[in-house]
Amino acid sequence: MRYLTPLLFLFCALTVQAQYEVSLTLPRTNFLALEAIPATVTVTNRTGAEAVLGGPGRGSWLSFEMTDKTGLPLAPMDVSGDELIQIPAGGTIQQKIMVTDAFAPTEIGNYGLKARVAHVASGQYYTSARVRFNITDSKPMWEQAYGVPEGFKGAGSVRRYAVLLFTDLSSTSLYARVIDDKSNLRLHTFRLGPVSMAHDPQITMDRENQLQVLFLAQPGIYAHCVVTPDGKLKKRSYYRDVEGNRPSMSLDSNGNVAVAGGVFFDPSAPPPSETSKPSRNVSDRPPGL
Known part of the structure; x- marks a missing residue:
């Protein structure tokens, strides 16, 4: 008992x-x-x-x-x-x-x-x-100061865009960061996507002080990202390199950014029917999406 x-x-x-x-x-x-x-x-x-x-x-x-x-x-x-x-x-x-x-x-x-x-x-x-x-952290591969335009939180303050390359155990990714230029305080950090450094990323600011980045996400597939002055990812789109017509980003004299070359590519769209041309494979989808 x-x-x-x-x-x-x-x-x-x-x-x-x-x-x-x-x-x-x-x-x-x-x-x-x-x-x-x-x-x-x-x-x-x-x-x-x-x-x-x-x-x-x-x-x-x-x-x-x-x-x-x-x-x-x-x-x-x-x-x-x-x-x-x-x-x-x-x-x-x-x-x-x-x-x-x-x-x-x-x-x-x-x-x-x-x-x-x-x-x-x-x-x-x-x-x-x-x-x-x-x-952990990484040193920026690109940095640029800018003024926050009217209509955004923190308007009138000076901030800084930074683009960082981060290599993990099995992958390499591109990141964007927004920093307060006066205090050096990191305000936002986020992943733009997987990157292949076979071609260097193209990075610039447009007339609205938006960060624009075009980079190779995987062989033959390019990602184009737009980040707003308040540190939000506004847009991420993809382009396919077709027959050597590689996508590229250009900035005109008015500060407008355009992507030329390649073919727009939607990784979330269903594969086309067998009779549709050109066809794409599931493997075309950039990893991590």
Whole structure:
């Protein structure tokens, strides 16, 4: 009988641990400072009954714990729980969350991230395994100061565009960054797309002080990106190099930018029918899109 109580305690502990299974994944290990970091949280319901997460007035059911390289917790990161989510018994859901909307680490170094899911009925929290990631940085390959035009937040201030080349473990990408020119504070950092350096990117500013970049995304496919003075990606379009007619970007005397050469290419469009010419392969789609 004296062994019964510990055994019952162990059984209860295992039962509580089995309510939810929580896992967390990141798309890669290395990120640039201030880059948006998307996380995918997977929750499997092991309660034996339908589980309800969130909903109006229920509060947050999902939170994240970020730690620095010493294990010190950083800012709390709760996710809005207004959306009602139902998980059938044994069912699984996935939530994609931009964790940097709550806190974006700026210091170069190693970080850890856990996801926590609340089980309201028991008051328990179920935590994923810790995922490690690195914040790093890169020197700009191109920089240009500009004044923020009227109609944009921060109008009249001086900022700076920077274009950066970032090589990860298995890929190379082109990034854009907006910096406050006076304080040198990094305001926005985001990925323009995968890049091949077989041809150097073309980079310029147009008459509206927009950043325009044309670069080789993969063999035969070029990407054209436009960034607004307030640091938002306005446009990303693609062109195919056809029979040596390589796309190129030009700036006229009035500050207007045009892309000439190549053929416009939509990677999200369905493949043409067999009778349509020219045809394209699924492999034409630039990786990472």
